[in-house]
Amino acid sequence: MLDLTGKNALVTGIANNRSIAWGIAQQLHQAGANLGITYLPDDRGRFEKKVQELTEPLNPSLFAPCNVQDPAQVQSTFDLVKDKWGKLDILVHCLAFAGKDELSGDFSQTSRQGFTQALEISAYSLVEMCAAAKPLMVEGGSVVTLSYLGGVRVVPNYNVMGIAKAALEMNVRYLAAELGAQNVRVNAISAGPIRTLASSAVGGILDMIHHVEETAPLKRTVTQLEVGNAAAFLCSDLSSGITGQVLYVDSGYSIMGM
Numbered sequence: 001m002l003d004l005t006g007k008n009a010l011v012t013g014i015a016n017n018r019s020i021a022w023g024i025a026q027q028l029h030q031a032g033a034n035l036g037i038t039y040l041p042d043d044r045g046r047f048e049k050k051v052q053e054l055t056e057p058l059n060p061s062l063f064a065p066c067n068v069q070d071p072a073q074v075q076s077t078f079d080l081v082k083d084k085w086g087k088l089d090i091l092v093h094c095l096a097f098a099g100k101d102e103l104s105g106d107f108s109q110t111s112r113q114g115f116t117q118a119l120e121i122s123a124y125s126l127v128e129m130c131a132a133a134k135p136l137m138v139e140g141g142s143v144v145t146l147s148y149l150g151g152v153r154v155v156p157n158y159n160v161m162g163i164a165k166a167a168l169e170m171n172v173r174y175l176a177a178e179l180g181a182q183n184v185r186v187n188a189i190s191a192g193p194i195r196t197l198a199s200s201a202v203g204g205i206l207d208m209i210h211h212v213e214e215t216a217p218l219k220r221t222v223t224q225l226e227v228g229n230a231a232a233f234l235c236s237d238l239s240s241g242i243t244g245q246v247l248y249v250d251s252g253y254s255i256m257g258m
C-alpha cells in the first residue's frame with residue numbers, strides 16, 4: 001500500500017512540534033522514507049537545537065540550514081542532497097512568511113517591501129527549490145507544498161499572504177507542466193487552520209478555529225497528522241496520476257457557502 005521505502009525525502013519548514021511540516025515528516029518516516037530535514041538558521045541557533053532534538057527519533061540522514069532568502073544556502077542544501085543521496089525523490093515545501101504588520105489592517109496599506117518579502121519567501125522559494133531539485137529527481141519524484149484558502153478567497157487579515165498563496169498555487173501548475181516530462185509531480189495541500197507557531201502569532205486565530213468547528217462538515221479542525229497522511233499519499237505512487245492539483249484537507253470547510 002503506501003510505501004516510501006527507498007525514497008529520499010527532503011522536508012523543509014519544521015519549527016517545532018506543532019509545525020505541519022513535522023506532521024508530514026512523521027508520516028513520511030512511518031511510510032519508510034529516508035528523511036532530510038532543513039531548518040531556519042538564526043544567530044542563537046534556537047531552531048537548530050529544537051528541530052534537531054525533535055527530529056532525532058526519525059533518524060534523518062541529512063540535516064541542513066536553509067534560509068530561502070539566501071540563494072547560497074538553497075544551493076548548498078541541494079549540493080548536500082547530491083553528495084549524500086545521489087538522487088532526490090520527494091521535496092516537501094512548508095515555508096511562508098509575511099511581516100506581522102502586513103497581517104492586519106487594510107490590505108491596500110501593504111508595503112512594497114512587505115509584498116516583495118512575502119512573495120519571495122512564500123512563493124518564489126518553491127520555484128528556486130524545484131530548479132535545484134530538478135536535476136536530482138532522476139527517477140521521477142513528487143513535490144508537495146502547503147497552501148491555504150486565503151489564496152483563493154478573501155480571509156480577513158490574511159492580506160498579502162493570500163496573494164503569496166495565489167502565486168504559490170499558480171507556481172504549482174507551471175512547475176507541474178514543466179516537470180511532468182521527467183515524471184516529477186507537483187501538488188499543493190490547502191490545509192484548514194491549525195494552531196502552529198505561525199498561526200498562533202495571528203490575532204483572532206482561535207475565533208477562526210471555532211468558526212471552522214461550527215461550520216465545517218466534519219465539525220472540527222484538521223490535525224498536522226491528517227495533513228501528513230495526505231502529503232504521504234501525494235508523495236507515494238498511490239497518487240501517480242495526480243499533478244498540478246490543490247488538495248483541500250480542511251474538514252470540508254471550503255465547500256460551504258453559508
Ligand code: 0WE
Nearest residue numbers: 096097098099100148157158193198199201202
Ligand atoms: O499561512 C499561514 C500563516 C502565515 C504566516 C503567519 C505569520 C504570523 C507571524 C506568515 N507570516 C507570519 N509572520 C509572522 O510574523 N496560515 C494559513 C495561518 C494563518 O495566518 C493567518 C490566518 C491563518 C489561518 C493570518 C491572518 C488571518 C488568518
